[in-house]
Amino acid sequence: MKRLFITLSLILFCAATAFADAPASTIGNNEWFKGKVGVNLYSYRQIASKDLNKAMDVAKEVGFVYIECNNPYGHSLQEYRKMVDEHGFIPVSRNFGFDQWEKNPEQTVQDAITLGVKYAGTAYLPCKGGRDKGLTEEEVRHHAEVINKAAKLLAQHGMKFQIHNHSQEFAPYKDGKTMFDLLMELTDPENVVVELDITWVVYPWKADPVEIIKKYPNRIKLMHVKDFTPSPDGKYPGSVPVGKGSLPIKEILVAAQEAGVEYYLIEDEANQPLIDVPETIKNLENMK
Numbered sequence: 084m085k086r087l088f089i090t091l092s093l094i095l096f097c098a099a100t101a102f103a104d105a106p107a108s109t110i111g112n113n114e115w116f117k118g119k120v121g122v123n124l125y126s127y128r129q130i131a132s133k134d135l136n137k138a139m140d141v142a143k144e145v146g147f148v149y150i151e152c153n154n155p156y157g158h159s160l161q162e163y164r165k166m167v168d169e170h171g172f173i174p175v176s177r178n179f180g181f182d183q184w185e186k187n188p189e190q191t192v193q194d195a196i197t198l199g200v201k202y203a204g205t206a207y208l209p210c211k212g213g214r215d216k217g218l219t220e221e222e223v224r225h226h227a228e229v230i231n232k233a234a235k236l237l238a239q240h241g242m243k244f245q246i247h248n249h250s251q252e253f254a255p256y257k258d259g260k261t262m263f264d265l266l267m268e269l270t271d272p273e274n275v276v277v278e279l280d281i282t283w284v285v286y287p288w289k290a291d292p293v294e295i296i297k298k299y300p301n302r303i304k305l306m307h308v309k310d311f312t313p314s315p316d317g318k319y320p321g322s323v324p325v326g327k328g329s330l331p332i333k334e335i336l337v338a339a340q341e342a343g344v345e346y347y348l349i350e351d352e353a354n355q356p357l358i359d360v361p362e363t364i365k366n367l368e369n370m371k
C-alpha cells in the first residue's frame with residue numbers, strides 16, 4: 084500500500100510539473116487574443132484510426148502543444164500516454180463514456196491518471212428523447228448525481244470533471260431557464276467545469292455562446308473552437324474552418340478570455356483536417 088501511495092504521488096507530481104512547466108505556445112494567437120490553443124485529436128480521427136502515431140505527428144508538425152486525448156484505437160492507455168510524451172504534448176483532457184462514470188468511476192479515474200490529464204469528463208450526456216428534443220429534468224438530476232460523485236473522486240487526485248455539451252442541454256426548463264442552467268445549479272462549482280462546444284450551443288436551440296460564457300465565468304474552463312454554416316435541410320450544420328462560418332468568433336473569444344477559459348481546443352468535424360485545421364489557425368492569427 085505504501086509503495087502504491089508513493090507511485091501515485093509521483094505520477095501526480097509529474098503531471099503537476101508538466102502543466103506548470105508547459106512550453107509557451109502562441110499558435111492561433113493574435114494582437115487581441117492570447118490563449119492556450121490546442122487540438123482535440125478527434126480532428127485527426129481518419130488518420131488515427133489507421134496510424135495513431137502518424138496522427139500525432141501531424142498535430143506536432145502543425146505546432147500544437149496542448150491536446151485533448153481521444154480514442155486510443157487499439158493501443159493501451161500506457162502506450163497512448165507514451166506516444167503523447169514522445170511527441171512533447173501536454174495532455175489537457177479526455178472525455179470518457181458516461182456509462183463508464185456510472186458503472187466504474189474508480190477505474191475511469193485511474194484511466195485519467197494514466198493519461199496525465201487535468202480534466203476528465205464525458206462528451207455526451209445520455210438523452211432518451213434525442214438531442215434535438217432535449218434532456219428531461221429527471222435525466223439532468225440523475226446525470227448531476229453521477230457527475231458529482233465522479234468529480235469528488237477526481238478531486239482526490241487533483242483533477243476536475245468536465246462536461247462537454249451538445250444540443251440537449253439547451254432545451255427549455257422553466258422560468259426562462261434551460262436544462263444547462265439546471266445542470267450548473269446541481270453540479271459542484273468547485274470540481275465540475277464545462278468544455279463548451281460553441282456550435283452545439285447554437286444548434287438547434289439558438290442559444291447565445293457569448294451570453295452563456297458571461298453567465299458562467301470560471302465554470303467554463305475549456306472550449307471546442309469550431310465554426311459552421313447553416314444547413315439548408317435543418318439538420319446538423321456543416322463544419323468549416325473557424326472564421327469561415329456564421330459564428331461570432333471574435334466576440335466569443337473575447338468573452339472567453341474575460342471569463343477565465345483556460346484551453347481553446349480546435350475541433351474539426353469535416354473530413355479534411357490537413358486543410359481545415361491549418362486554415363483555422365491562420366484565420367485566428369489574422370483575425371482583426
